[in-house]
Amino acid sequence: MSAERRPPRLLVKTVAVTFITVALLLAAVFVVVWISVRTQVRDAVTSNLASSQRMFAALETRRQRELRAEAATLAENPTLKAALDTYQAEVRTSGASERTELLETIDREVERLAARVESDAIVLVDTRQSTLASAGRLAGQWPRGRSVSLVAGKERDSFDGVAHMRNSVFRVVTVPLVIDDASIGTLYLATSLDQAYAQELAALAGTKIAILSENVLLASTLASAQARQFEAAVAARRPADGTILLDGESHAFRRLVDIGDTAIYALGSIDESSRAATRDAVRSLGVIAIGAIVLALGASFLLAQMVSEPIGRLSGSLASMIASHDVDSRLPPSGSSRELDTLTETFNALMASVVAAEAQTQAAYTGAIRALATALDARDPYTAGHSERVGVLSVAISRSLGLPPEEIEVIRLGALLHDIGKIGVPDDVLRKPGALTEAELDCIKTHPVLGARILRSVPFLAPHIPIVELHHERPDGQGYPNGLRGDDIPLAARIVHVADAYDAITSARAYRAARPSAEALKELWRCAGTGFHAEIVGALATALPGVVSEAAGDATGESVGA
Amino acid sequence: MRAVPATARALLLAIIFVSFAFAASSPSAQTPDAGAIGGHVTLTARVRGSRQASAIYPSRGVPRHDPPRIPEIRNVVVYLKDVAFRGTLPLTTGEMRQEHETFVPHVLAITKGSTVAFPNADPIFHNVFSLSHAATFDLGRYPQGQARTERFLQAGLVKLYCRIHSQMSADILVLDHPYFVTPADDGTFRIPNVPPGQYTVVGWHERIGERASPIRVEPGRTTGVELTLPVEDPQ
Numbered sequence: 001m002s003a004e005r006r007p008p009r010l011l012v013k014t015v016a017v018t019f020i021t022v023a024l025l026l027a028a029v030f031v032v033v034w035i036s037v038r039t040q041v042r043d044a045v046t047s048n049l050a051s052s053q054r055m056f057a058a059l060e061t062r063r064q065r066e067l068r069a070e071a072a073t074l075a076e077n078p079t080l081k082a083a084l085d086t087y088q089a090e091v092r093t094s095g096a097s098e099r100t101e102l103l104e105t106i107d108r109e110v111e112r113l114a115a116r117v118e119s120d121a122i123v124l125v126d127t128r129q130s131t132l133a134s135a136g137r138l139a140g141q142w143p144r145g146r147s148v149s150l151v152a153g154k155e156r157d158s159f160d161g162v163a164h165m166r167n168s169v170f171r172v173v174t175v176p177l178v179i180d181d182a183s184i185g186t187l188y189l190a191t192s193l194d195q196a197y198a199q200e201l202a203a204l205a206g207t208k209i210a211i212l213s214e215n216v217l218l219a220s221t222l223a224s225a226q227a228r229q230f231e232a233a234v235a236a237r238r239p240a241d242g243t244i245l246l247d248g249e250s251h252a253f254r255r256l257v258d259i260g261d262t263a264i265y266a267l268g269s270i271d272e273s274s275r276a277a278t279r280d281a282v283r284s285l286g287v288i289a290i291g292a293i294v295l296a297l298g299a300s301f302l303l304a305q306m307v308s309e310p311i312g313r314l315s316g317s318l319a320s321m322i323a324s325h326d327v328d329s330r331l332p333p334s335g336s337s338r339e340l341d342t343l344t345e346t347f348n349a350l351m352a353s354v355v356a357a358e359a360q361t362q363a364a365y366t367g368a369i370r371a372l373a374t375a376l377d378a379r380d381p382y383t384a385g386h387s388e389r390v391g392v393l394s395v396a397i398s399r400s401l402g403l404p405p406e407e408i409e410v411i412r413l414g415a416l417l418h419d420i421g422k423i424g425v426p427d428d429v430l431r432k433p434g435a436l437t438e439a440e441l442d443c444i445k446t447h448p449v450l451g452a453r454i455l456r457s458v459p460f461l462a463p464h465i466p467i468v469e470l471h472h473e474r475p476d477g478q479g480y481p482n483g484l485r486g487d488d489i490p491l492a493a494r495i496v497h498v499a500d501a502y503d504a505i506t507s508a509r510a511y512r513a514a515r516p517s518a519e520a521l522k523e524l525w526r527c528a529g530t531g532f533h534a535e536i537v538g539a540l541a542t543a544l545p546g547v548v549s550e551a552a553g554d555a556t557g558e559s560v561g562a
Numbered sequence: 563m564r565a566v567p568a569t570a571r572a573l574l575l576a577i578i579f580v581s582f583a584f585a586a587s588s589p590s591a592q593t594p595d596a597g598a599i600g601g602h603v604t605l606t607a608r609v610r611g612s613r614q615a616s617a618i619y620p621s622r623g624v625p626r627h628d629p630p631r632i633p634e635i636r637n638v639v640v641y642l643k644d645v646a647f648r649g650t651l652p653l654t655t656g657e658m659r660q661e662h663e664t665f666v667p668h669v670l671a672i673t674k675g676s677t678v679a680f681p682n683a684d685p686i687f688h689n690v691f692s693l694s695h696a697a698t699f700d701l702g703r704y705p706q707g708q709a710r711t712e713r714f715l716q717a718g719l720v721k722l723y724c725r726i727h728s729q730m731s732a733d734i735l736v737l738d739h740p741y742f743v744t745p746a747d748d749g750t751f752r753i754p755n756v757p758p759g760q761y762t763v764v765g766w767h768e769r770i771g772e773r774a775s776p777i778r779v780e781p782g783r784t785t786g787v788e789l790t791l792p793v794e795d796p797q
Contacts, residue, residue, distance in 0.1 A: 078728035079693075085731060086693045086721040092771040102693060179723075179731045180664070182769070 010311065014304030015297075022296035030289050037281040041274045046243065046252050049207070049268040053241070053254035056205040056266055060256050064173060068159045070117060071175040071189045080109035080124075081177050085184045088126065103133070111135040113187075121170070123148075123188040124177075132185065138192055141165045148188075150174070151260030162193075162213065162262040169193045169213045169262065193262070195219040201256075205266050208251075212238065213262040222267065223247065230267070238263045243270065310336035314344060328355060362460055369417055369461070376422055380431050382509050391415040393499035396543035397536060407492070414467030415496045421451025421468065433510040445480045448472055471496040476530045489533075498524065498536040517544065595781035598754040603638055603745045603765050603789045633747050634793060637669040639735050640751050641742030643762040643774060651675060652740055658722075658732060660688040665722060665732030669768065674717050674738045681709035689725040696720045696736055733768050752784070765789035 075081075083105040090099055106124065114122045114135035121136040125148055134142035142148075142165065150161040150172060161172045170190040176183040191197055193211045198219040202209040210220035210230055217231040226246040233244055234253075241254040250270040257264040317331050330348045333341040373387045394415035398408045422430065425447055429440045436444070452469035455461045470493035473479035475486050479497075489497075505520035515523075521541055528534040656678040659666045663684065672678065682688045682704055690710065691700035696718030701710040703726065714720065717738040724730040735742070745751040753763075758781045764772045770792060777787050 076728045078723055078725045081728050082691065082693050082721065082723040082731075085723070089719060089721050089733075089768065090695060099695065105693065179729055180668075181729075 010308040011301075011304045014307055015300050018300030018303055019297055022300065023293060026289055026292050026296070030285060033285055034282060037285070038274075038278050041277045041281065042250075042270055045270050045274040045277070049252040049270065049273065050241065050254065053205075053207065053252070053256075053266045053268065056207070057254060057256045060201075060205075064160055067119075067189060068173050068175060071173055071187055074113045074117060074122075075175045075177050075187045077109055077113065080106060080113075081179055081184065083109065084124065084126070084132070084177060085179055088184060106133045107135075114139075117189060119189040120192040121188070121190040123190055125186045125188060127183065127185060136190075138168070138170075138190070141167060141170075142188075142190070151262070160257070160259055162259045163188070163190065164214075169218055171197075171257070171259070171262075193218050193264075201264070201266075205256075208267040208269075210234075210253075210265045210267060211262070212265070215261075226251075230265075234265070306336070310334035310340050314340065318347075365458060365460065366413060369420070369458075372423070373417055373420055376419065379427060382507060386503055386507065387416050387419060389503045390418060390496065390499045393502060393540070393543075394495050396546055397495045397499060397539045400539045400543040401491075401495075401535075403491075410463045411467065411492045411495060413461075414464035414492055415499060417451065417455065417461075417464060418468050418471045418496050418500065419447060419451065420454055421447030421449065423454070424450040431510075445472075449481050466490045467492045467496050469493075471500060473497070474531050475533055478530075494533045494536050495539075498532050498540055501532065502540060595758065596755045597758050597779040597781055598752060598784040599642075599756055599761075599763060599777060599779060599787060600752045600784045601640070601750070601763075601787035601789060603635065603640060603749045603751065603791060605634055605638070605749075605791050605793045632666070632668065635745050635747060635749055636667060637733075637767060638791060638793075639669060639671045639742055639744055639766045640753070640789065641671065641735070641737055641764055641766070642739065642753070642756070643764045643772070645739045645741055645761065647739035647741075651738065653677075655679065656734075657681065658734070659683050660690075660724070660730075663727050663730055665730060667732075669733045669735070669744075671735040671737060671742050671744065672714060673740055674736050675713065675715060676736075677711050677713045678734060679709050679711045682706050687726055688730075690722055691725055692720050692722050694718065694720045697734075700725075735766065763787055763789070765791050767791050767793050769793060 083102050087099055087102040087106065090102075110122060110124050110133040119136055120138040121134055121142055123134040123139075123142045124132045126132045129149070130147045131142050131144055133144065148163055148165075150163050152161045159174050161174055163170045163172050169192075170188075171193055172191075173189040175187050175189075177185045177187060193213065198209045198211055198221050202221040208221045210222055210227065211218040212231065212235050215235040217227055217235065220227045220230070222230060226249070229246045230244065230251075230253075238255065238258065240258075241252075243250055243252050245251075246267075249272065251267045252270055253265050253267040255263050256266050314331065314334060321329065321331075330351070331344045333344050335341065370387075377383050377386050377388075391412050395408055395412050398411050403411070425444055429436065429443050432440065448469050448471060452465050455465050455468055467490070470482070470484065470489055473482065473484045473489045473493060474497075475489070477483050477485040479489075502520050502524060505515055505523055506517055508514040521537075521544070524532055524537045524540070528537045651673040654672055654676045656670050656672050656676060657680075658670055658678055659681050661683040663686075670678065680688075680690050680701065683706065685706050687703045687705050689701065689703045690712070692698055696716045697712070697714050697720045699712055701712065704710060714734065714736045717736045720734040720736060722732040722734060741753050741756055743751045743753050756779045758779045761777050761779060762774050763777045764774045766772050773789060773791050775787055775789060777785055779785050
């Protein structure tokens, strides 16, 4: 139960709401843009790879044609052709024993061709598709008399083929040896489809290369895991192009060469190529996002301040008003927003009505008390109007003393109520003509304390209590109820004391007539310093001409004395 | 064309022999009871290789002016195989021109010891060389209007080529007897003055070699034979 949480501050709330909104918005935008950037970069990279692979495929075909053109030139060698044709004719015609010198000539010529062409092997195959001579690095795989079956490419007039020899698979460019429009044999420029060839192609293409034959990967420049996956996915179907996921990396691939059961593929990693571009894009995006978040933080803080600051100011003014009990001043309009100004105005109107109601209440109280005081005065015909007169006199004295209006107001009401305590004094004592007994006197002397007690029950009459309670104290300490001396007696009480005495002297009593004002002043002057404060008496004398008409009526009376 | 004068000379020789010596009993002795071989050669199936020119790279060399087609039958020679001829062989001077980047005729049959001239009729240099066992030679390069000659002293097949134009080739059959002939354009042929006896008659074409048929020659009669060679006549 003790954990009574206070609600959060408006500033915090506003910042939180605006900032969270902006941050969520930014995050959403960031994610969307990131995905779109990634997709676009990938698309661009994929089409880039595809086009470069297409270009390389075309170049590779062209390279093969150039090789074929070179081979065609080689195939025009007259000595080789003559030796081959003569050899075959002699074997055919006479069934003669081997013409070793012709074979040697053929061997020598093929050897010379091998020196002029960059092939793993250059092979001469006769019309019965069996090898007659071979030269070059891998000539050992093409022994004389070995029958060769060539898998040709799909195209008509294809010169591109694949030959499966004992240990390797060769890519073969073929060119016929022609004499008088008849083929007398074929020259093979054979390239071994091995790792070295894969690397050479990879270096030329700037991509990865994989060579597949008879559903098996012959060679590749891929990492081994990727190569295995590529083999498993592609070897059987050998699609022309596409994309494939190898070991978590997306690759674009294109078939460069497709001859029978053999295919050569170029592969490029899309992820690898797009990584840098994506990273750059995301980095700049991140910078923008961070900037936007900082901006949003600042903007939402400003916004929150704009809303909460005038409210804070308003509540501050209210708090200071409460602290100073200042109900009369009005709150200034904040000028920050129409709603807040309306609120201020409403509050001010409310306060005004509250103040008015309070004033009305006070007036009602005061009227009631005044009526009571008047009624008390009326109990004794001799004292009728006494309270009103004392009030008027006290105000006059206060004015001549130059007191501020607020104090004069306090004194006026205090003077009006100064004898309220007499309500507790029995009528027979109050009205008794002649001398009073000791006990009766004591009874009379209780009226200031009784009056003070009555006033205490009404909170807003508290300022008047000292006047009621102490208006019978004397400078010489002979007064009652407390016997205060000189300056210990409040000024208001001193004033009311003098005014009370003056009115008593100038009023008639049952046992004497009213005495004139001058006489009363003389009497007061006589007692100045002991019974009354001299400066108050002086002030009375100064003020009296203004009020004399009011007190001039009665001439009887005796000093009430204290 | 060239076979005809050869036959004529052989005939002339035979007449001289007949007028001089009767007693000769060897096949070379031309006796009045000598027989003859007549027959017909038919070319059938195609064995020549198809044209191999690539569509991408046209074959190199001088543009071919298509030479007038020579019937394929002219590239056939019919002769008797393994005949021991003991007389003086009639010698001839054959001619093989270089024309339209070909050798004309493409096939020439001569007797051993005969001479063949190779005149160049093309406006370009030509060459004649051979790597064959029967005659290995190289006549060098020579321009239009010039001719080089070669005498063939050993029987056998001589393949001829040109070093400048590697697609050119020709065959010269050098025979050590006079019993050979090139069929007429309709395929008929006749070998006269053959002494009676058992022979093997052969039809030869460069792409298929020999196609043999046994034959018995009776005195004073012409024995017929049909030879079928699986060579398509492009006509």
